[in-house]
Amino acid sequence: MNPRPSLFRAHLWPLIGGVLMGIADTIPGVSGGTVAMVLGIYDRLVTAISRCDITLAGLVVRGRWREASGRIELGFLLSLGLGISGGILALASVMKDLLEDYPSAVNAVFFGLVAGSCLVVTRSIGSWSRLRVVLMVVAILASFVLVGMSSDMAEPVGGRLALFLSG
Numbered sequence: 001m002n003p004r005p006s007l008f009r010a011h012l013w014p015l016i017g018g019v020l021m022g023i024a025d026t027i028p029g030v031s032g033g034t035v036a037m038v039l040g041i042y043d044r045l046v047t048a049i050s051r052c053d054i055t056l057a058g059l060v061v062r063g064r065w066r067e068a069s070g071r072i073e074l075g076f077l078l079s080l081g082l083g084i085s086g087g088i089l090a091l092a093s094v095m096k097d098l099l100e101d102y103p104s105a106v107n108a109v110f111f112g113l114v115a116g117s118c119l120v121v122t123r124s125i126g127s128w129s130r131l132r133v134v135l136m137v138v139a140i141l142a143s144f145v146l147v148g149m150s151s152d153m154a155e156p157v158g159g160r161l162a163l164f165l166s167g
Contacts, residue, residue, distance in 0.1 A: 021036055
């Protein structure tokens, strides 16, 4: 059996996933990380990023490029990064117009993405305790209340820059 992954798994799937993550990053309330989780590439991405450490720096300093590249799965990260960039560039320019011209349809898509990602996350929870159920219900109710608030109800404390920087 061939231990090397197929071209699709090695480069095309991360590229497609990256495009979807980039698109998600242009949508208010939807995270590219959540899309990565739904697509099953989140763990691989976090592992690759976590390997950017002193060991990697040592490999680079010693000129061991192939080993350094393999350590962080550079091909995967480049394919994913290219896809994310493409997704952001493709949708960012039209997102404002879509939100203004088709608010109901766009909000329905947003809701579907969030609901689908919630299902994936709830399936990943090993065991449900009463506390987890209560916290989930509280989070759902808080989200419902916050989504129902008009965007012009109040200026965020510290201004919009502070809101942006807070994540």
